[in-house]
Amino acid sequence: MKRFQLQIILLILILSISVLIVFSVASRKETINVSVSARPIEILEPVLKVKVDPKDSIDSYRGLGAWVDSFDADPNYLRGYATVLPSDVIEMSENKVRTLFLQSSRSKDRSNELISDPWYLAEFLLNAHASNVDVVAWYLPKWDVADGEDLKRMLALADFEVLGHKFDGLAVDIEWNDDGLEYQERSARLVELSENLRRNLGDRVLGAIVMPPVVTDVINPNFWPEFPWTDLENLYDVWLPMNYWSFRTEEHADPNYYNSENIKLLRKNLKNRDILVHPIGGVGLADGTALPDPGEPLATIDDLDGFVSSLTVSDAIGGSIYDWATTGPLARKQLAENFVFIYPDLYLEE
Numbered sequence: 001m002k003r004f005q006l007q008i009i010l011l012i013l014i015l016s017i018s019v020l021i022v023f024s025v026a027s028r029k030e031t032i033n034v035s036v037s038a039r040p041i042e043i044l045e046p047v048l049k050v051k052v053d054p055k056d057s058i059d060s061y062r063g064l065g066a067w068v069d070s071f072d073a074d075p076n077y078l079r080g081y082a083t084v085l086p087s088d089v090i091e092m093s094e095n096k097v098r099t100l101f102l103q104s105s106r107s108k109d110r111s112n113e114l115i116s117d118p119w120y121l122a123e124f125l126l127n128a129h130a131s132n133v134d135v136v137a138w139y140l141p142k143w144d145v146a147d148g149e150d151l152k153r154m155l156a157l158a159d160f161e162v163l164g165h166k167f168d169g170l171a172v173d174i175e176w177n178d179d180g181l182e183y184q185e186r187s188a189r190l191v192e193l194s195e196n197l198r199r200n201l202g203d204r205v206l207g208a209i210v211m212p213p214v215v216t217d218v219i220n221p222n223f224w225p226e227f228p229w230t231d232l233e234n235l236y237d238v239w240l241p242m243n244y245w246s247f248r249t250e251e252h253a254d255p256n257y258y259n260s261e262n263i264k265l266l267r268k269n270l271k272n273r274d275i276l277v278h279p280i281g282g283v284g285l286a287d288g289t290a291l292p293d294p295g296e297p298l299a300t301i302d303d304l305d306g307f308v309s310s311l312t313v314s315d316a317i318g319g320s321i322y323d324w325a326t327t328g329p330l331a332r333k334q335l336a337e338n339f340v341f342i343y344p345d346l347y348l349e350e
Helices: 002-029 086-094 118-130 149-159 183-201 213-219 255-270 301-313 329-342
Strands: 063-068 097-105 134-139 169-174 206-210 238-241 280-282 318-322
Touching: 063 329, 086 097, 086 118, 097 118, 097 149, 097 318, 118 134, 134 149, 134 206, 149 169, 149 183, 169 183, 183 206, 213 255, 238 255, 255 301, 301 318, 301 329, 318 329
Parallel strands: 063 097, 063 318, 097 134, 134 169, 169 206, 206 238, 280 318
Antiparallel strands: none
């Protein structure tokens, strides 16, 4: 019996070596990029993709998005266990998410690279593309110009590739003000970074994740005085205001009013009524199920109708809730149903 088992093992080994030799010879003639499916292997045939082109278009910002930050998923920043896994992209896709917004680098990243852990990024990117979900990489600059860190990190994300897969878009998270800089200097560094990005990336689609104008103009004008809206207007293709209402008070706690007012002020400040907007609501959407504690009040599933209504009246091209981990499963389902209703053309093929 043992001799028979040994013969089987040797046969498998010989076959494996033969396959490797054939593949090696073939690869000299043609470069083959392999992508991995995120679905359970026992129910899906393996798919070989020779080439995967990054979408790099406004379409990645249309419809429903989902947000994942380093503290949710990056092994170098976890506070215990991961609250989002690469395989969760399957559930995102099933809940009509068209784009994953993934934090893909941090200032002085613990990976000791210009980008976050490449294996972490690769897993999310391959799983997302296998599930027909785009990935937009985002980064929070801290305005340190001594070594050009912010620009280097964004360009590294633009160049990141795994097995032919690249990020479908790039977005800059513009909110850091804990830097000891005078606001004029901070604004100058923001504009310089934005201009350098546009110069280096050409016509690649760039998203601007910005503070809600109701905060910068009304609630707390000292947060970032004289924010350089008009200097940035022609440098970014789509605007993503962080319209989180869950910790606001009075009328600003109303998702319909707060989101609509922020979009109106954003277009006014940019002096362009036609800018493309993908607002971000939240924080989270509690629905009675157990969720991670973000350290601040969560929005609730009852807020969803107001948020969705504001998207339609404001002509937003899409929207999302920050973040995926703090959005309950019932809220995810209801969010999906609402987005299919208000953006039917995006989901017709499904």
